[in-house]
Amino acid sequence: MASLAETIELLDVLEDYGLADRAQDFEGLYSDLCSSGESPELKEILEARVRRYFSALAVPDEVTIYDRLVLSLRQKDVITTFNWDPLLRSC
Secondary structure (H helix, E strand, O other): OOOHHHHOOOHHHHHHOOOHHHOOOHHHHHHHHHHHOOOHHHHHHHHHHHHHHHHHOOOOOOOOHHHHHHHOOOOOOOOOOOOOHHHHHHO
16 A cells, blocks of 8 residues: 555645655554544545545456456465555556
């Protein structure tokens, strides 16, 4: 989620709150806002932007490379991922 703040156009908001340096660690920033209770208005802005971004995503009508990958699996195969960032950036 290193580029999430940029992807959902939050850099200007983070600059307004003096948190532009935290843009690359969105998860840490959000976690700190939740645990500290500071800047509830910023927390609401972040939540609204994240919700708006992910609500706008749609499953494509055409077959994707990921569909083909899943359909080609054998019983002994597995798909493992540890990082969703590449998928988020491609949307």
